[in-house]
Amino acid sequence: MNDAVKDAVKNRQPASLIGQRITKLDAPEKAAGKTRYVHDIHLPGQLHAAILRSAHVHAVIKRIDVSRARALPGVHAVLTAADIPGEHTHGIVIPDWPSLIGVGERVRYVGDALAIVAAETREQATAALDLIEVALEPQPVIADPVQARQIDSPSLHENGNLLKHIKVRKGDMAQGFAEADLILERTFHTATTDHAFLEPECSIAQPTADGRLYLYVGSQIPYADRNQVARALGWPDERVRVVGQLMGGGFGGKEDIAGQIHAALLAQATGRPVKLLYDRHESLIAHPKRHATQIRVKMGARRDGRLTAVQTELYGDAGAYASLSDKVMTRATTHSAGPYETPHARADCYAMYTNNPPSGAFRGFGVTQSAFAVESMIDELAEQLGIDPVELRRRNALRVGSVTNTGQLLHESVGLLECIDRVDSEMRRRAGNDPFRARPTPGQEHRVRAWGFAAAYKNTGLGGGAPDRAQAEVELYEDGALEARVSSAELGQGLVTVLQMIVAEEFQAPLDQVRVLVMDTDLTPDGGPTTASRQTFVTGNAVLQAARTLREGLVRVLAERFDAPPSQIRFVEGLALVNGHTAPLGEVAAIMKSEGHSPRALVEYWAPATQPLGAGGDMHFAYSFAAQAAEIEVNTRTGEVQVLTLIAATDVGKVLNPLGLLGQVEGGVMMGLGNALTEHFILEQGVPFSDRLARYRIPNITQTPEIVVLHVEHPASTGPYGAKGVGEIVSIPTTPAITNAITHATGVRITRLPVDQEEIALRGEGRGR
Template identity: 70%
Template sequence: DRVHIVGQLIGGGFGGKETVAGQVHAALLANVTGRPVKLLYDRQESLIAHPKRHATQIRVKVGALKDGTLTAVETELYGDTGAYASLGEKVMTRATTHSSGPYEVSHVKADCYAMYTNNPPAGAFRGFGVIQSAFAMESMMDMLAEKLGMDRIELRRKNALRVGSVTNTGQTLRDSVGLLECIEKVENEMRRLNGPDPFQVREVPGNPHLKRAWGFAVGYKNTGLGGGAPDKAGAEVELYTDGRIEVRTASAELGQGLPTVLRLIAAEELGQAPERVRVLLSDTDLTPDGGPTTASRQTYVTGNAVRHAAQALREALASDLAEFYDCPPDQVRFVEGLAQLDGQSIPLGQVAQQMISAGRRPMADYTYWAPKTQPLGQGGDMHFAFSFAAQAAEVEVNTRTGEVQVLKVLVANDVGYAINPLGLRGQIEGGVMMGIGHALTEEFIVENGNVITDRLARYRIPSITYTPEITPFVVEHPTADGPFGAKGVGEIVIIPTSPAITNAIYNAVGLRIDSLPVDQEKIAKALNGF
């Protein structure tokens, strides 16, 4: 009770803020000295100390019938978790449980190892291990299609998870599986732009050293903690006498747009304009616990808490009005900031005042518990929802220099239901750009125990000049328990990007990429024989 935390709007996390990296040290020193303490890492310290994405070596073995039906997938993953565990065990588990891709496979064998090394620690990073295993499996799917002489999209469509499918962990998917529609959306647009065979290499007129081609990949990612972990969030919703509504929950906003989503949910349930809804986040004295901002869970879990709290408040308001005006509660409607009943329209602020005058507070709270999940190996539902995606990328490869440029990316995501379409587009575009960085530029280098990437200038984050033309398609297959059918989107948007790019490189110049980021010098040497 001596600890009071007030969360700040501190920008993107993408997993980097999950690890304890100074919070405890600052709190202990403040407790001892009785003085305010600020702990500030410089850039070099931050690059060394904060967790990285797990560098992972993956072996994949795939069995299939001549018609393309997958019969078996065997995977083995070794992840470098650095000198400390961080979230290595969880990351590698998630990488492994997704390692056979979003496909129905009758026989699966998967092993993973989180390896201690003398490298800086690795931990949570957007995609949480799945981005690594997706790169391996989606590369294998293109290789298999070539071996079978089969269209690579048709191979994926034939084996894609759908309602009624069983995942590699033994979970039966009962609803909200929009992978086939994602594939269809991207395929149709790609063929519209480039004809019946977009995977065929094309030369740029007047520049025969520039080769263009498309690549394709799919992916899936769980929503929520899963694996038997209890997953809950609390929220309060209160109506004030001026008609404003306040939503309160101690969930962190890391730039993903959570306040807007919660505002829209409460506004929809209470018939109020979104601009009249205020969201108060992350003050432990004023807000109930919303759980961690991780695992693409906030819209689903905290969104449900807010929705149920708003529904409870709506019922309380309707009950109070029914008593006051002597009418059935089910005849009360809340529309555009007004309570409508029996031919009357009463401002919500007046309704709040009536409740307060009667000694009742116009406020409701709710603690939402997500559907139970099972630990790995026990059967049943390991996760309560999955999001799905398909992507196609058009690249241009300079055969003289090995330079790779991503020209266009087509993206389709099954999000359940798009509560905030504009925010969703931002997630998609940001995810694609982060995927391009993962595929082409970003690398943390350690040589002989020495950190080479010790400043931002040595870590090549894609600039605005790397931004391709991004065309998003929103696919909505609502999940039964999500708020209005919504599920997580924060991670799925990045997962197919890297393999879509590397598959496109292969189609353009015939070089199969087996490690990331793409070594452009290696491409130039292989193509030019030096």
């Protein structure tokens, strides 16, 4: 034993890992370029796949002739809808998305697949696509959700174009507006945006000698992939094994099927491994986007700034297929009164099918859009009432004891006021007492600066009555290694490090004694989808429970073996301490085995129950809160906006790893900045203009401001060590903090995203002189 261990053993006061700055488990390999992503895998005998996509926005297929393509040298299979042995459609919520569009069927967006090819080389597969003859009959295009709801619009799906009408009802709107001294009404528009994860989608399907199929893919929901691939093949789920690989980013964009089924069908047809790589163009046109929305907000307030009523009407562009639109637009709707208490609230959302690419999950999950609308309105309300915008937010902010617009009484873990106060004092420390006044930049013509402020909240977990659970397994090996196993996904957000910390914490074992296995449906139990900022909370709790269950098992065995009371048994530095004996954990595993016990524990954790929307009660088991302030500089001649400083405070319940949290905040802020200023997936009558990265501008280093990160901790009693979700909330207030700052600097009210530089230059010219 070295001295440190001796000291630790003697003192028996283990230091907690929780809250310590821990470097990422997977970072050393990634920094060396050694990490294997799907595209880096090459299987012997591997074929390459290519997909013939519609290119037409809306049409009925009359004929598909693949005979010439099949005859091309090197081509092993050309498949159409008629060749699918199992179910023809997929989808996580509603299975309405055809894997291939057959003759007589309808293409509903440019990315719809008509035929798939497997060939010896990627070039041959691509060349074969040109030989496929398709006859189709173009149909009128539905380009936006408002048009989709018009009575004379053609129906894109059997049940019409309305995917879902989502309603929030609280109090009495007539009374609420009657009580108001001021009523404001305004309509906002947000753009379709893309995740632009740096790693394009790739799937490799491999038939095995025993008649199964292995699928190598970077997926946020490995078990959902397994189920959807198995259904397409007409197989039981267990015959498919998803071997998930580390992902080059996901952000919600790798939840839906994107190539998995196609690769599997081709592998099954050819008996060979098949790699299907999307190039960036294909990735951009095919995978689901963030919903474009139109949001009308009507807000009433008393003279003192207290809200009396908030009414919203939302249109969400669901695109061609359902994907996660139901859930995303529900979140947009329930969060559309902002993180404020209002006695009367009403929201109606129409999630509409259109001929645009499907919309689905994207970090923020609908709340990004409604937060922009409501935070812009709150600022305007403050201006018209002559109240400081921070003070107005403070007066209405959700706090313990508040009832949300869905009727949920918040009984704990509401750190919003502290977030607001911390950001406010940091902002005023830098800017003085009048931060929202426009200030010409000294010595620079046509440049003007101002601050803007915004607040937000975001649920942790699925909520709305959905069963939210995760299985996890923890095992102790005879070499002393501890292993956590769960199918949850590592997209770069740092889940494996959090899980490693939790196991190390529970056994007081060194971090490097703990390994984490994820994303393999044969080897890891189902942790549920990596979505809704839920993994630290839900999977974290599952791993915590599994670790504690295993630890209790060790204690029982040790207590018996050494005739010690269980309360006297301790774990320190990878050792078990019993009655003056010390036993390395590996030895304890051997003891357990010798006594016929298995040194592992599998648990299923169920998050606290939630209620469906409309039922009142707890729609979500936890919320995270945030406030942000942005200082911007506008060039009033060009309309160019530079964000100079961004102050972000986030109530995450409990900081588990400050280094990981910093990464989430800074990355989230930059995504919110892009959403405000540059990101726009441009569609013209359903045809993407933004079909390559040069036409979709994500922020680069030149746009990165100084980012000041403040952590706020109002623990959630049911969270692991008090923690709640962080992945999404950090990105949500950024956009309105920036747009509110632009308004303060120029007088131009921003109602449309991304910000139109020309509009600022045109209308905001007066301020910079």
